[in-house]
Amino acid sequence: MTDAAPAPDRFSRLRARPEGFEERSKALTARRYARERRFKALGLGAILVAMALLLILLSSVVRQGYGAFWQTYVRVPVTLDAAVLDPKGTGDPEVIGKGNFQKLIYEGLFGLFPEAKARPERRQLTRLVSSGANLILRQKVLDDPSLVGTTRDVWIVASDEVDQFMKGAIARDAPPAARPLKDGAIAAIDRLEADGRIEQRFNTLLFTQGDSREPELAGIWGAVVGSFYLMLVTALLSTPLGVGAALYLEEFAPKSRATDFIEVNINNLAAVPSIVFGLLGLAVFLGLFNMPRSAPIVGGLTLTLMTLPTIVVATRAALRAVPPSIHQAALGIGASKVQTIWHHVLPLALPGILTGVIIGLAQALGETAPLLMIGMVAFVVDAPSTPFDPSTALPVQIYLWADSPERAFTERTSAAIMILLAFLILMNLIAVLLRRRFERRW
Amino acid sequence: MQGETALNATALALDPPQAARAAEAGPKTAPKMATRGVKLWYGAKQALFGIDLDIKANEATALIGPSGCGKSTYLRCLNRMNDVIEGCRIEGEITLDGEDVYDRRIDVVQLRARVGMVFQKPNPFPKSIYDNVAYGPRIHGLARGKAEMDEIVEQSLKGAGLWKEVADRLHAPGTGLSGGQQQRLCIARAIAVSPEVILMDEPCSALDPIATAHVEELIDELRHDFTIVIVTHNMQQAARVSQRTAFFHLGKLIEVGETDQVFTNPRERMTQEYITGRFG
């Protein structure tokens, strides 16, 4: 086909092999395969290391926290002395409520140890039960005023030291100076245990109480309610705003510099550190608009701005996944653009949008730093009743408890983390299921 | 080097000269590559149904057939590129100089050095022209020192007819060349390791007519030194560049023979219908 017939040795140089190539080639191939295996092992190793780290992280949380779901109680015979609680026999809750319940508990306790007469011994005994136990007993009596005047065995919340001792976190043989419980207290615990008057029960207080200075009484209810309001505000604001913005950018926006700018802007907002959103919330919502400090409404507003980019990006992806043919079909039969989107595009994109919203909310639920900025770190005991009341949130509660030195708080921190993670897993699960359920292929 | 005569049919070291000579010296009927009863599945779907085909040395063999007929799949079996694909299963026998390429003792990396491949779309690496060509010799340790490598690169580029165009910019990125130049660069890259067989998977389908003509010319030159298997959907191209033609349809080999015979006097009706454009 060509005139220039190739010279026979045209590729001699390519065919030539260096001196001793055959022997070396074998070794080289072996080396290359060894490198290949090393590299592959390195990659697999990296993944396994990441998994191991995840496992260590989760197991350390579980190991430290499962104990918090049990709480030690002491069975104390309490005489609900009418002379102390309601001397005039009014039955008026207000009078009863003012009674010194703590004293009644202590006296019941002293009754179990008649030999302890001296003040130091008795002080050791009072340290066995929680200093906030009276509040729970009081509530019990207020709920059932007929208890007044009776004597009965009541399970009283033990103090955090006793609780930790029972769980083995405080070593019995530690030098007395290094453990919070003195020998007398330990002897008393042993005797209570022998009498079957001390036991560990499921810790309902953890789920029903607000924050407390006493670890044994501290619970996450207030934080859960606070987080709920935060999520409520965030969801109500960020969903319409995010979906609206995405709809505009995807369906209406003319290709112009302005919309380009909005687009770049949204991408950049997604990478702004969350604490900067906190600064914005502090300066604008608190500083400029004088909104209430520590309130979920402000936190929700701040988190809304933070979640917006996530929702916008997810919604746009969902909208883009709707094939143009559906657009054209609807427009072709004379539907207006808004009708097309409202009747056809949005319903098809809905699962994707919802997934994005849930994932955005899950991020917001775990967010802590911006909430610190707007003052949601206050010590709040009661659960907020509206989004305008001061409150904490679940992650903030974790942060606050993690700072407390008591071993019992560490335990509760881990428990709170498990609960937070449970919520997050639940949300992500819903997102995954939603995606599975409605996954559609065109 | 070339004078060495040690001839070892089972040696898997890279010694194409001897093997090539052996094939040339042997009886005319000893094929360079042969396949017997090759069946292939992608997952549950069978793509090849028992292909028996001999590929003769120093010839260009064209594989033609309508798209989806399995010709590219078959081609990729010859240097085990299908190994890369998840869920791909192969039965049957494929031999290179009488050795089963799917034998466990066969090293796939070395097999591919002996059976090179050029792809449908030009796919130069995002490296310089020089490094593109030097890549193969480098990983296989074919050169000692820069001078030897320079020689290999030059001869490969000359062999691919690209030397004159790029001699002055060997260190410019290979992706900056035109489509036809890129494809010739890919051919230079393939011949730099001096394979015995070069598989070409529709090498001209992404090129314009002038670039196609260049590459076809090149293929015709190369077949004097290499064994070439070329998949093409273009029958004129098959007629121009190949000595033997195999017609595939629905995963089966329908007919194989001298190119002239297949095109002028096909034995099978289906072949006749295909080459006359009745279906395709």
Next chain:
Amino acid sequence: MSLVLIVLVLAGIAYYLGHRRSLRIAGGRIADLHSLPGHYAWYAALLAAGPALALIVLWSIVSPLVLRWATIGRLPADAQALSGPRLDFLMQDVARIAQGLPARGDVTPGLAQAGAFYGSLGTASTLLLWLLVLVLAVGGIYLALRWIAPDLRARNHVERVVRYLLLAAAVISILTTAGIVFSVLFESLRFFNRVPVTDFLFGLHWSPQTALRADQVGSSGSFGAIPLFVGTLLISTIAMLVAGPIGLLSAMYLAEYASPGFRNVAKPLMEILAGIPTVVYGFFAALTVAPFLRDAGQAIGLDVASESALAAGGVMGIMIIPFVSSLSDDALTAVPAAMRDASLGLGATRAETIRQVIVPAALPGIIAGFLLAVSRAIGETMIVVMAAGLTANLTVNPLAAVTTVTVQIVTLLVGDQEFDSAKTLAAFALGLMLFVTTLILNVVALYVMRKYREKYD
């Protein structure tokens, strides 16, 4: 609040009336109408609620300012002379008096008078608002019903409103950015009025809590931010040293070696690491990793601080692993399969293909991913707040305690602070630095990524 509800009810009524009216004028032949009855209904509802709601929003922003301004004019002269937080406090008392609540400060006759004035003015303002809103809403209904006619292009009007509402939602993102920039910039400028920029940017000493000399600038401490920058960089570097190799190597394995089954399991598991709240990592770093490192250091005779940069950085690295790996994975899988085939077809091993062909081809994408990860590390707050130190040591020793920009922002702003002190303002200056740095990293990363995507599209 109740006013908004009333407006919404009126809008509902307008919707109903609009619907009925459109049907009546059509005389049962809807095809004669330009738009569907629903459009006329929406048209009426929008006309009723739109202007009224806009007025409510406007009023609730403007009227407090007007009220405040008018009341300050009625305050005693000495109170008028007050400024900033003191005046705010006084005005809060005025508001409390107006509501009949006990004031927190002393109630002077002048103050009581101002309170009464404030109260009456507030009542008047509310009454006026109610009146105006009701007029607007009812007027809107009336006009809508009058205007509804077969050739009224109700649908076009309604759809235009929808479009503007969507545009408004899109513009929120710009407003957010503007809000960040202005709030942070404004407070920073006030800070730089007191502390020179050069002192802040190049000063080697950071101790905002203690005044070294009484006459010192800002008189509340020194604000040299270099130790914070160095601390931030140190911790981020440690984090990247952990996350970079692990993330990149696992991405390579997932993209090139892993079977689809393994990938489907391993990828979500890695993503879990990204989904864990940072406060959990902080807890892990402070209570598990830091003590472990300290004890380990002791065992081999090293002095490891209990708030060592290594603990915070290492745990932050764990958090960033999925970030690096998923962005690298995206970059690697975006490399065309043809590139992979070409290399394998030449007899290269997988490892050779990855290292010499795929990674160089994916490099821009990988670098962009790393930049994003660095930006994430720099802005990360909770891990360092819980596990890094508070005192600013100028050191690059990973075993020592260092502090970071984010830690200082939190320390300066959490708790009761005077809003105007140099300490508080310093937090905003740090926030500005943080914002600018992460923004630059992000813009560069997005630019590189976009270029890279274009290359293979």
